[in-house]
Amino acid sequence: MDNAVHKEPGKSAVTVVRWTKKPGQDPAARFVLLSVIGLVVGLILMTFLPVLRSFGAVTSFTVLFAALFTAPAVSGRRRLLQGLAKRVNDTIGEVTGTQGDQLSVKQFRQLINSGERLALPVSGVPGLCLQVEHAPALEKSAPEKWSAILAVIPPENGTVSFDRLVAAAVAEGSSPG
Numbered sequence: 001m002d003n004a005v006h007k008e009p010g011k012s013a014v015t016v017v018r019w020t021k022k023p024g025q026d027p028a029a030r031f032v033l034l035s036v037i038g039l040v041v042g043l044i045l046m047t048f049l050p051v052l053r054s055f056g057a058v059t060s061f062t063v064l065f066a067a068l069f070t071a072p073a074v075s076g077r078r079r080l081l082q083g084l085a086k087r088v089n090d091t092i093g094e095v096t097g098t099q100g101d102q103l104s105v106k107q108f109r110q111l112i113n114s115g116e117r118l119a120l121p122v123s124g125v126p127g128l129c130l131q132v133e134h135a136p137a138l139e140k141s142a143p144e145k146w147s148a149i150l151a152v153i154p155p156e157n158g159t160v161s162f163d164r165l166v167a168a169a170v171a172e173g174s175s176p177g
Contacts, residue, residue: 015147027070088148118131129151
């Protein structure tokens with residue numbers, strides 16, 4: 001059973017990419033947890049190894065232990081963000097027709113953290129925006145669900161002025177000359 005609340009994009013939006021983030025995947029939290037484990041292992045090893053019987057040696061062991069086992073999580077997260085940014089950039093290039101609107105991994109991470117919208121011009125005319133949304137989970141231990149969404153921005157003056165222009169053109173064309 002899926003415990004997350006799903007919010008599907010409306011008719012004027014399309015989801016470019018979706019991904020989930022499991023609790024505990026944050027490298028900083030993992031480093032702290034592994035530091036505590038490394039400290040306990042260092043204190044146990046202190047009884048058997050005379051080299052570790054100083055504060056500096058235990059501290060060095062703790063930091064190296066945590067860094068050694070946190071490094072794969074950091075590189076995995078970096079690869080994930082690079083892959084997601086590439087998929088989003090490919091879609092942006094296809095939709096807008098310009099390859100100049102590429103997001104860097106840093107910009108993509110900023111969109112994830114802030115939830116801001118990024119306006120994207122289509123052939124030089126504003127018409128799309130990119131936003132990264134977070135679907136809240138009902139349980140604390142449930143994976144977080146994220147999605148990058150491209151949405152259509154309605155024109156500033158709305159469709160009413162366009163409808164009046166079409167009606168005027170049709171009326172002028174059908175009036176006897």
